[in-house]
Amino acid sequence: MASPEIVIEGRNINRDYVSRAGLFGMARVVHAVRDASFAVQRGKTLAIVGESGSGKSTLARIITLIDPATSGTLLIEGKPVDIATQPMTKALRATVQIVFQNPYGSLNPRQKVGDVLTEPLLLNTETPAAVRRDRAMAMLLKVGLKEEHFNRYPHMFSGGQRQRIAIARALMLNPRILVLDEPVSALDLSVQAQVLNLLRDLQDEFNLTYVFISHDLSVVRYLADDVLVMLNGEVVEHGSRDTVFSAPQHAYTRKLFAATPVTDVAAIRARVARRTEALKARPGAG
Amino acid sequence: MPPLLDIRNLTVTFDTAAGPFKAVDGIDMSVSAREGLAIVGESGSGETGAMLAVMGLLPNTATVTADKMDFDGQDLRALSDRERRQIIGRKITMIFQEPMASLNPCYTVGFQIEEVLRHILGMSAREARKRAVELFQAVGIPEPEQRLHSYPHQMSGGQCQRVMIAIAIASNPKLLIADEPTTALDVTIQKQILDLLVDLQEKHGMALIIITHDMGVVAETADRVVVQYQGKKMEEADVLSLFETPRNPYTRALLSALPEHATGGRLSTVSDFMAAQAAENRGEGA
Numbered sequence: 001m002a003s004p005e006i007v008i009e010g011r012n013i014n015r016d017y018v019s020r021a022g023l024f025g026m027a028r029v030v031h032a033v034r035d036a037s038f039a040v041q042r043g044k045t046l047a048i049v050g051e052s053g054s055g056k057s058t059l060a061r062i063i064t065l066i067d068p069a070t071s072g073t074l075l076i077e078g079k080p081v082d083i084a085t086q087p088m089t090k091a092l093r094a095t096v097q098i099v100f101q102n103p104y105g106s107l108n109p110r111q112k113v114g115d116v117l118t119e120p121l122l123l124n125t126e127t128p129a130a131v132r133r134d135r136a137m138a139m140l141l142k143v144g145l146k147e148e149h150f151n152r153y154p155h156m157f158s159g160g161q162r163q164r165i166a167i168a169r170a171l172m173l174n175p176r177i178l179v180l181d182e183p184v185s186a187l188d189l190s191v192q193a194q195v196l197n198l199l200r201d202l203q204d205e206f207n208l209t210y211v212f213i214s215h216d217l218s219v220v221r222y223l224a225d226d227v228l229v230m231l232n233g234e235v236v237e238h239g240s241r242d243t244v245f246s247a248p249q250h251a252y253t254r255k256l257f258a259a260t261p262v263t264d265v266a267a268i269r270a271r272v273a274r275r276t277e278a279l280k281a282r283p284g285a286g
Numbered sequence: 287m288p289p290l291l292d293i294r295n296l297t298v299t300f301d302t303a304a305g306p307f308k309a310v311d312g313i314d315m316s317v318s319a320r321e322g323l324a325i326v327g328e329s330g331s332g333e334t335g336a337m338l339a340v341m342g343l344l345p346n347t348a349t350v351t352a353d354k355m356d357f358d359g360q361d362l363r364a365l366s367d368r369e370r371r372q373i374i375g376r377k378i379t380m381i382f383q384e385p386m387a388s389l390n391p392c393y394t395v396g397f398q399i400e401e402v403l404r405h406i407l408g409m410s411a412r413e414a415r416k417r418a419v420e421l422f423q424a425v426g427i428p429e430p431e432q433r434l435h436s437y438p439h440q441m442s443g444g445q446c447q448r449v450m451i452a453i454a455i456a457s458n459p460k461l462l463i464a465d466e467p468t469t470a471l472d473v474t475i476q477k478q479i480l481d482l483l484v485d486l487q488e489k490h491g492m493a494l495i496i497i498t499h500d501m502g503v504v505a506e507t508a509d510r511v512v513v514q515y516q517g518k519k520m521e522e523a524d525v526l527s528l529f530e531t532p533r534n535p536y537t538r539a540l541l542s543a544l545p546e547h548a549t550g551g552r553l554s555t556v557s558d559f560m561a562a563q564a565a566e567n568r569g570e571g572a
Binding site for chain 1: 322475480553
């Protein structure tokens with residue numbers, strides 16, 4: 001078939017967590033992800049959207065091969081992968097990497113930036129030390145940091161710079177797939193814009209496939225090719241960005257759109273007019 | 287009629303190991319009765335510092351100076367501690383970003399709201415219980431009688447923020463200050479809390495100051511907006527003019543960094559604005 005290459009595919013993925021309610025309580029099963037199916041083409045971005053508890057981060061951990069799925073099939077570059085039954089290989093680890101939400105928690109405060117970046121190579125490859133160092137230095141420059149940052153500790157950096165370090169670390173093994181779990185939600189607006197620009201540039205340069213987890217629809221609209229909306233572990237909507245944004249099918253997706261604050265001038269004008277009326281209707285205003 | 291809160295030339299300086307640091311640098315600000323003011327700034331712009339100075343909540347390492355700091359005709363600078371307590375927590379109340387962290391985990395939410403009603407408003411236990419139920423109803427907590435017996439960890443983040451709001455409006459304040467009230471919340475919950483705040487503001491005739499970094503929150507709640515950057519006021523305008531015709535380059539930079547305003551592939555960042563500004567200062571033109 002001449003269809004574009006599918007890099008990640010999930011077929012009916014489920015993930016259950018079993019919690020024991022207490023000494024006399026019954027074991028409870030939480031279905032964190034139910035029957036999720038999706039496919040991402042090489043070089044494209046799939047955005048997974050949902051609120052807290054929707055199962056989007058659980059799905060991210062399954063795709064990143066951190067947690068196994070309870071049932072269902074995950075295919076990475078066309079091959080089924082099940083980390084519950086087969087050992088995790090270095091080659092697989094080098095295929096999928098992740099960037100977490102909180103750059104303050106995801107970097108070891110006792111590790112210098114240079115060591116943060118060379119460690120993935122040390123653990124997963126036979127690269128000699130001098131080459132490791134050179135490649136880390138090159139990656140540091142690639143994500144917009146400087147050579148003198150190599151020997152500094154994470155606390156000497158701002159949130160945006162730390163997120164650049166986390167992105168650089170994730171790219172050290174030349175992964176084909178990058179999972180981004182809310183990578184800009186902890187950042188200020190202007191820094192968020194810089195990191196989003198960086199992610200776009202890197203995707204173009206390395207032909208990366210992104211799985212982008214977010215609750216922020218404006219960011220999703222900017223970055224995604226396809227969108228998957230999750231609610232209570234279930235995929236309630238899945239489609240191309242333009243379809244989902246122009247004609248959302250599920251009531252929950254429409255609710256999400258309605259709740260997202262709008263910054264366009266017409267909407268503000270309408271609100272200001274309503275407010276002026278409300279103030280007029282209540283005499284005794286100051 | 288004079289404004290409710292009137293601040294002239296407010297400066298907050300912190301003593302740090304590296305010498306004095308000016309977090310707030312000569313800010314003028316005022317809010318009228320019933321008005322909704324948004325203070326916008328990214329982290330480190332001193333937007334919270336100014337309001338903590340008004341509340342008298344800054345640590346001893348901070349020095350506050352102002353030419354004028356009047357609330358409701360009283361000079362906040364000249365108050366004794368006893369007089370201050372008549373205002374802070376009664377006529378001016380404040381809610382914070384992390385509702386879970388603002389409530390005491392060791393006591394039920396009912397105990398915490400009744401504590402305010404009994405000690406600050408001098409109600410009897412019976413009156414306080416009755417009023418607590420009314421307040422919970424006013425902020426939209428279902429089954430208020432039962433929820434009074436809940437501990438904070440048994441409630442969601444959105445419900446905890448409703449409890450905080452109920453406590454904050456218990457004394458019918460003239461001014462409610464909300465510091466990033468929805469940053470920790472999901473977008474659908476954010477919508478509910480913002481609607482609640484604006485609704486209460488209109489019903490109770492309060493002035494409302496919302497501190498935020500989110501332009502969406504500004505667009506949905508404010509009458510007037512103050513934009514701060516590095517402790518200085520960049521721009522002040524009514525909400526419509528700010529979004530329609532932002533005058534200050536920093537405001538323009540903030541608005542164009544919004545992903546929904548992306549034109550073409552790249553987002554403009556605040557450093558683009560800084561670079562343009564620096565070029566202008568050197569006389570090269572932007």
